[in-house]
Amino acid sequence: MTSIISISNLSKTYEGGHQALKRVNLDINKGEILALLGPNGAGKTTLISVICGLVSPTSGTVAVNGFDIIENYRHAREQIGLVPQELTLAAFDRVFDTLRFSRGLFGKKPDDAYLEQLLKDLSLWNKKDSELRALSGGMKRRVLIAKALSHQPNILFLDEPTAGVDVELRKDMWQIVNKLRDSGVTIILTTHYIEEAEQIADRVGVINDGELLLVDDKVNLMQELGRKQLIIELKEPINKIPASMASHALHLSDDGHELIYTYDTQGKSTGITALLQDMHNAGISMKDLNTTQSSLQDIFVNLVQADR
Amino acid sequence: MNIQAVKVIYKYEMLRTWNTLFQSIASPVISTALYFIVFGSAIGSRIQSVEGVTYGLFIVPGLMMLSILTQSVSNASFGIFFPKFSGTVYEVMSAPISFFEILLGYVGAAASKSLILGAIILITASFFVELRIDHPVWMVLFLVLTCVSFSLLGFIIGLWATNFEKLQVVPLLIITPLVFLGGTFYSVSMLPPVWQTVTLFNPVLYLVSGFRWSFFGVSDVHVGISLGVILLFLGICSGVVWWMFKTGYRLKQ
Ligand SMILES: Nc1ncnc2c1ncn2[C@@H]1O[C@H](COP(=O)(O)OP(=O)(O)OP(=O)(O)O)[C@@H](O)[C@H]1O
Numbered sequence: 025m026t027s028i029i030s031i032s033n034l035s036k037t038y039e040g041g042h043q044a045l046k047r048v049n050l051d052i053n054k055g056e057i058l059a060l061l062g063p064n065g066a067g068k069t070t071l072i073s074v075i076c077g078l079v080s081p082t083s084g085t086v087a088v089n090g091f092d093i094i095e096n097y098r099h100a101r102e103q104i105g106l107v108p109q110e111l112t113l114a115a116f117d118r119v120f121d122t123l124r125f126s127r128g129l130f131g132k133k134p135d136d137a138y139l140e141q142l143l144k145d146l147s148l149w150n151k152k153d154s155e156l157r158a159l160s161g162g163m164k165r166r167v168l169i170a171k172a173l174s175h176q177p178n179i180l181f182l183d184e185p186t187a188g189v190d191v192e193l194r195k196d197m198w199q200i201v202n203k204l205r206d207s208g209v210t211i212i213l214t215t216h217y218i219e220e221a222e223q224i225a226d227r228v229g230v231i232n233d234g235e236l237l238l239v240d241d242k243v244n245l246m247q248e249l250g251r252k253q254l255i256i257e258l259k260e261p262i263n264k265i266p267a268s269m270a271s272h273a274l275h276l277s278d279d280g281h282e283l284i285y286t287y288d289t290q291g292k293s294t295g296i297t298a299l300l301q302d303m304h305n306a307g308i309s310m311k312d313l314n315t316t317q318s319s320l321q322d323i324f325v326n327l328v329q330a331d332r
Numbered sequence: 333m334n335i336q337a338v339k340v341i342y343k344y345e346m347l348r349t350w351n352t353l354f355q356s357i358a359s360p361v362i363s364t365a366l367y368f369i370v371f372g373s374a375i376g377s378r379i380q381s382v383e384g385v386t387y388g389l390f391i392v393p394g395l396m397m398l399s400i401l402t403q404s405v406s407n408a409s410f411g412i413f414f415p416k417f418s419g420t421v422y423e424v425m426s427a428p429i430s431f432f433e434i435l436l437g438y439v440g441a442a443a444s445k446s447l448i449l450g451a452i453i454l455i456t457a458s459f460f461v462e463l464r465i466d467h468p469v470w471m472v473l474f475l476v477l478t479c480v481s482f483s484l485l486g487f488i489i490g491l492w493a494t495n496f497e498k499l500q501v502v503p504l505l506i507i508t509p510l511v512f513l514g515g516t517f518y519s520v521s522m523l524p525p526v527w528q529t530v531t532l533f534n535p536v537l538y539l540v541s542g543f544r545w546s547f548f549g550v551s552d553v554h555v556g557i558s559l560g561v562i563l564l565f566l567g568i569c570s571g572v573v574w575w576m577f578k579t580g581y582r583l584k585q
């Protein structure tokens with residue numbers, strides 16, 4: 025895998041003294057879809073803003089295709105399209121005009137045929153002469169996407185693309201994203217929702233409080249997240265797991281009152297039936313059953329604690 | 333050099349005026365006509381002549397300066413303030429464009445509009461008085477320098493202003509008084525000596541004086557000094573803008 029954006033030791037402290045990014049290191053692979061997952065105020069937008077040139081880094085470096093974002097900002101920025109989190113559009117501009125403007129800003133010669141196709145792909149063609157203030161929120165979001173794509177970037181940042189977007193448009197959006205990925209565009213998106221990351225991304229990065237806690241393949245992360253625990257409360261405490269049950273991934277609590285079984289909900293079979301059967305055969309009787317699932321929150325907590 | 337970007341910014345800014353074309357042309361024409369009726373005809377008929385030219389003709393350069401200065405500042409300040417205020421400036425900031433190119437687009441457009449405005453006023457004036465321009469090349473030079481430097485000033489104000497009130501307060505409380513007290517409608521020699529001295533600290537005086545010299549060959553201060561002052565002013569504004577861009581003032585955290 026070749027990396028297209030490489031971020032090293034990136035920190036940002038805002039004027040008020042708040043440190044929004046803490047020594048972030050990240051390599052984004054060419055052609056992948058990377059989802060940045062994190063709660064409000066985690067630093068997702070700050071990270072994107074630094075890469076796109078909207079916020080100055082306090083320390084550290086970012087290179088886009090080998091071009092430093094400060095020293096070689098022209099070459100770095102040429103390749104990037106940004107869809108901001110907020111719906112920032114000039115109310116009185118018209119759809120087609122605003123695309124021409126965006127394209128020109130990025131130094132590309134006018135190409136109305138390309139822009140026409142873009143608007144058609146985003147189901148905005150019939151709105152091409154509308155004033156932006158006359159569009160619905162979802163349409164504005166699509167105009168922002170069209171603006172970001174107007175100069176044919178090979179990297180696209182989508183900052184919370186699904187905020188305030190209905191199910192239908194969300195589906196459309198993922199279709200567009202997939203199509204772009206197929207054409208070789210690298211896509212970085214931010215989200216609060218683990219399901220969203222699961223649906224669309226190849227890799228997932230988790231950010232909390234300015235720290236990039238992990239970046240992992242979606243598959244691995246999902247396994248981690250999809251893990252469940254079955255807690256079996258026993259009638260009588262035992263001091264060790266019987267040999268006949270050793271094949272199960274069991275853990276005995278310190279007081280001997282609970283058996284804890286960890287399993288994968290995404291796997292073909294959970295092995296619970298066999299476990300209960302073996303327990304019965306071993307003559308262990310239970311008082312109660314309980315299951316817990318690790319949530320995103322738990323993962324955050326675990327990661328943050330492990331980080332200390 | 334990102335020519336396309338300069339082009340689209342310039343065009344965008346020019347179109348902003350085009351959309352209110354009637355207003356953009358009508359207001360200078362009407363206000364110029366009013367000034368001529370009030371000052372030129374009504375009051376001017378009681379004034380013999382100033383520095384050897386009829387009063388109506390005498391106020392033409394000052395009148396042009398008055399409109400150009402206020403319009404340059406308000407056009408350029410609004411041009412950058414509004415995207416900053418609404419957040420759409422993110423796009424310009426994230427584009428592969430240098431600060432110089434941003435300036436070229438925004439300030440270039442504001443200055444162009446002021447030049448057009450100057451031409452409209454001149455044409456309107458020609459309906460009221462017999463125009464006389466002794467040094468046309470100098471006239472154009474002063475005009476261009478003024479348009480550019482005050483558009484730069486407007487750009488600075490637009491970047492600095494954090495709300496609409498601030499955006500309006502500077503033109504209203506600083507530019508307009510400076511222009512009126514800068515010998516727009518009178519020769520400084522008509523003032524009492526104390527005020528003559530005070531007026532010498534008003535930069536607008538040098539602009540109007542130099543500009544008037546290019547029309548009639550008469551001036552309150554030497555034309556070389558006028559040129560020096562306006563170049564100094566241009567230099568200061570450029571320096572401030574350069575510093576603002578370098579530090580990302582009000583645009584970049
Ligand atoms: N311009 C600013 N000045 C000062 N602090 C800021 C600024 N922008 C963001 N912050 C702070 O930096 C932190 C990270 O903000 P950021 O917008 O990057 O979070 P985020 O992960 O995008 O959150 P959300 O999911 O809510 O969009 C927050 O604590 C925020 O208050």
Ligand SMILES: [Mg+2]
Binds near residue numbers: 069070109
């Ligand atoms: Mg955000």
